Each structure stands twice: as C-alpha cells, then as structure tokens.
Amino acid sequence: MPPATRWCWNFKPGVPLRTLRLRTFELSGFRPSTFGPSNLPTLPFPFSIIPLASLTSNSSRISQMTQIKVDALITKQFLAADLNEIRAMQEESKKHAPRTEIVWRNVFLFIALHIGALIGLYQLLFQAKWATLAWVFLLHTLGSMGVTGGAHRLWAHRSYKARFPMRVFLMLINSIAFQNDIIEWARDHRCHHKWTDTDADPHSTNRGMFFAHMGWLLVKKHEQLKVQGAKLDLSDLYADPVLMFQRKNYLPLVGIFCFVLPTFIPVAFWGESAFISFYTAALFRYCFTLHATWCINSVSHWIGWQPYDHQASSVDNLWTSVAAVGEGGHNYHHTFPQDYRTSEHAGFLNWTRVLIDTGAALGLVYDRKTTAEEVIQRQCKNYGCEAERVKMLQKLG
Structure with a gap:
C-alpha cells in the first residue's frame, strides 16, 4: 500500500x-x-x-x-457558514416577519394526494395481496435510497464517489421518489446545511414544525433563500451528464418510475386489481416516502438524542432512521456532514449505508469519507455528551 x-x-x-x-x-x-x-x-x-x-x-x-x-x-x-453570518441573518429575520404567500396549486395537489393515500392505506390493509404489500415496501426502500444514497449523500454532500453505472442506478431509483430533480434537491439541501435555521434554510425549524415538515412546499420561497441560494456553486452538479439527463427528462422519468411501473407490475405479474395497485403502490407509497423524508426535516430537529452537539437543533432519532432507511442520525450528520454513513448506525438502521458499501464491494463506489473514532469522542466531550452517545449506541445496537 x-x-x-x-x-x-x-x-x-x-x-x-x-x-x-x-x-x-x-x-x-x-x-x-x-x-x-x-x-x-x-x-x-x-x-x-x-x-x-x-x-x-x-x-x-x-x-x-x-x-x-x-x-x-x-x-x-458545502458545510456550514460562518457562525457570525448565521447570527446576523437570524437577527435580521427578527425585524421582518416572513411574508407567507401560499401556493394554492400545491395545496390542492397535496390534499388530493393524501386522500388517495388514505384510500390506498385502507386497500393495503384489507384488500391488497401480500405480494402487493411486499412491492410497496420494496418501492419505498428503493425510492428512499435514491434520495438518501443519491441526492443526499452522493450529490449534495459528495461524501463518496460513484462510477457511471452506480450513478445511473441512483438517478433512476431517485425518480421513484419524485422529490424534485436531484440538482434542485441538492441545492436546497446545501442551503439547509450552510444556513441552518435561518430564512435561507428552505425548511427552517424556526418557522414551526409543520413548516419544516411540509409547509415549506406549500408557500413561495423566502427572498433570503433565493438570494443566498443563488450564491452556491452548483457547477459540479451541472457537469454530471446523469443529472442533466434526469433534469431534462424529469416528468417522463417520474411518470414511468413513480406511477406507471409501480401500478403495472402488480397487475401484470400477480393479478392485482389496477385500481388497488394504483392507490397502494403509487399514491400511498409515494405519500409515505414523502413523509418519511420530511420527518428528517421536522422530527429529527425535535425529538431525540444530541450526543454530538448539544447546541445544534438536530437530533438522532430511531424511528426516522427506520422510516428513512438510515437518515435518522441527524445530530451526527449535522456535526460530521461529510461522513458517508451519516450516523454510527448500521444494518436495518442504515440501509443506505449497506447499499453504498455493497456498491464499494462491487467496485462501483470508492472514496467513502468517514470520521475517525478519536475525533467523534473529542467532539462529544467538547460539545456533546459521550455518556449519552454510549447509551444511545447500546440501546440501538
């Protein structure tokens, strides 16, 4: 070596x-x-x-x-900005209450989606075949990994590198999730880390838990977010042909991977009703994946452990780790944003890490960034709580 x-x-x-x-x-x-x-x-x-x-x-x-x-x-x-800059932005925001302009189109679309999702939930519990239930779980897992392993860990944070076949795979399963194209998703997430809990944070918790969860998608973007977001260097994203292909063909891709294929496969392969297939594998699954992702913005800034940084709003939460296939270690992630693992958890608490490690074993992933144990311990000692960390790891395994 x-x-x-x-x-x-x-x-x-x-x-x-x-x-x-x-x-x-x-x-x-x-x-x-x-x-x-x-x-x-x-x-x-x-x-x-x-x-x-x-x-x-x-x-x-x-x-x-x-x-x-x-x-x-x-x-x-793409790490955090100068603390003084964030404080200045927070003080400025106190002088002017954010002007909330509701985007009614989004409101009605989300209402319709949730009505359809409730119908799908009923069908999934009482009418759908077992194979359809497994299919919904698989779609949720793949779509979530397209967000967590692709848009988040690979493209937003550059916490590892992936070869062309892996990038194509991540882009396609990301299209299952239908959470905006990867370039837009990564831009918003870089703003979130660089200006956390300011008006330049797309889903700032300072504007309430509902806003952080999904309200930010129901209103127009804050002017501060537009100004600061325009300063970010996104050249690495625009230089990736895989991302540009998705961006140029986004609606056909999400139409096929988020709605058409999820509905067609149960009907074609195990004789599920087209009606049940659409409401369960498409609408309910899509809505559930959205809320699992949104919980990282809300619940993971609200309830949980803070062993790595007590001054941050982010927390580590078991349930969001399970629902969002490994993204629940949010206090760890905001403390060490370049670590591809995003937490110290593995296995069922971090399926995205399993995917990335599998890609590495196949030669499709390389340069995985990690944090040294001694640095984690020093961080906990200085700004968090090592005892809380040990207790959390023992409890979660």
Whole structure:
C-alpha cells in the first residue's frame, strides 16, 4: 500500500476558532485518502492543514500534498457558514416577519394526494395481496435510497464517489421518489446545511414544525433563500451528464418510475386489481416516502438524542432512521456532514449505508469519507455528551 499523509492543524494567530462554525466538522477526523489536490483549490482561510507523518492508505496522491487551505474544503464540501453570518441573518429575520404567500396549486395537489393515500392505506390493509404489500415496501426502500444514497449523500454532500453505472442506478431509483430533480434537491439541501435555521434554510425549524415538515412546499420561497441560494456553486452538479439527463427528462422519468411501473407490475405479474395497485403502490407509497423524508426535516430537529452537539437543533432519532432507511442520525450528520454513513448506525438502521458499501464491494463506489473514532469522542466531550452517545449506541445496537 502506498504511503499517505497524516494531517495536523496549523492555526494562524488572531482568529478565534469559535467564530467559525467548524466545531461541527472536525476536519482532521476525515480519512485523508478521500481528499486530493485535483478537487481542492487553494483559497485563503485562517488556518491550513500540513503533513505531519506517514501512514497507510489506498490513495497515492495524498503523499504529494504539501498544504491545503481549509476554506477550499468548506467551499467544496458545502458545510456550514460562518457562525457570525448565521447570527446576523437570524437577527435580521427578527425585524421582518416572513411574508407567507401560499401556493394554492400545491395545496390542492397535496390534499388530493393524501386522500388517495388514505384510500390506498385502507386497500393495503384489507384488500391488497401480500405480494402487493411486499412491492410497496420494496418501492419505498428503493425510492428512499435514491434520495438518501443519491441526492443526499452522493450529490449534495459528495461524501463518496460513484462510477457511471452506480450513478445511473441512483438517478433512476431517485425518480421513484419524485422529490424534485436531484440538482434542485441538492441545492436546497446545501442551503439547509450552510444556513441552518435561518430564512435561507428552505425548511427552517424556526418557522414551526409543520413548516419544516411540509409547509415549506406549500408557500413561495423566502427572498433570503433565493438570494443566498443563488450564491452556491452548483457547477459540479451541472457537469454530471446523469443529472442533466434526469433534469431534462424529469416528468417522463417520474411518470414511468413513480406511477406507471409501480401500478403495472402488480397487475401484470400477480393479478392485482389496477385500481388497488394504483392507490397502494403509487399514491400511498409515494405519500409515505414523502413523509418519511420530511420527518428528517421536522422530527429529527425535535425529538431525540444530541450526543454530538448539544447546541445544534438536530437530533438522532430511531424511528426516522427506520422510516428513512438510515437518515435518522441527524445530530451526527449535522456535526460530521461529510461522513458517508451519516450516523454510527448500521444494518436495518442504515440501509443506505449497506447499499453504498455493497456498491464499494462491487467496485462501483470508492472514496467513502468517514470520521475517525478519536475525533467523534473529542467532539462529544467538547460539545456533546459521550455518556449519552454510549447509551444511545447500546440501546440501538
């Protein structure tokens, strides 16, 4: 194995670290094998990383690195903004109550969807065949993984890299979920992390749990979100031909993968009623997947553990981990947003991690970013609670 490089902090004097919202990142915890000079431009920042010693890694490029500016990582990896900027935005928002303009088209569409979903739930419980129930579960799992493993962990955070066949697969199963195209989804999510709980956060919890859950989709975007979102660099997303294909053909893709195929397959393969198939495998399943994803924005900022950062609004929640196939470790994720695992959980509490690891075993996934154990412990000690972390892990396994 070629040698890599161990990194240490090289602080510049006169700049207090606490004014930077970097306590939630702990850069030194990420495996240096995932960072290379080709994707880390040099930008000015109060401190840098310098090589300290050699260790074993699977990346030969790292040994050639001499100095990398941390701001490049903050910019490229889409992490939180300066804490002072967030405070200033929060103070400004107090002066002007957000003007809520309801998008009535969305309101009526969601009402119709939920009526259809309730019909589908009744049919799923009392009328549908067992094969249809299994089909609904499979569709929910695949669609959710298209969001969590694709739009979220791969494209929004760049927490791992995927080869072309894997990217195509993730794009297609993402189309099952019908939660806007991946470019738009990733843009909104980068805003959420960079300006958490401000008016530039698409689903800020400061505007209430209903707003964070689904209300943000029923009103026009806040002007601050439009202004700040326009500043984000999305060139990496627009440069991906897989994402551009989805964006240009989004309605046909979601029409086929979210509604037509889910309805057709039960009818064709095990003789399910077309009516039952549509209301269960299409409408109910689609609505359920939406709420499972939305719970990350609401429930996972409300009820749960905070072992990694007590000052953040995000929490780790068991039920959202199950419903959203591994996204419930939200306190961990907001603390270490570049970790492809998004939590310390595995197995049924993190099916998305299983998918990514399977892709790695098949050679379709590489450069998975993780956080070192010693960094997690240091973060818990300084800003969270190690005892709470241990208790949570023991309880969840």
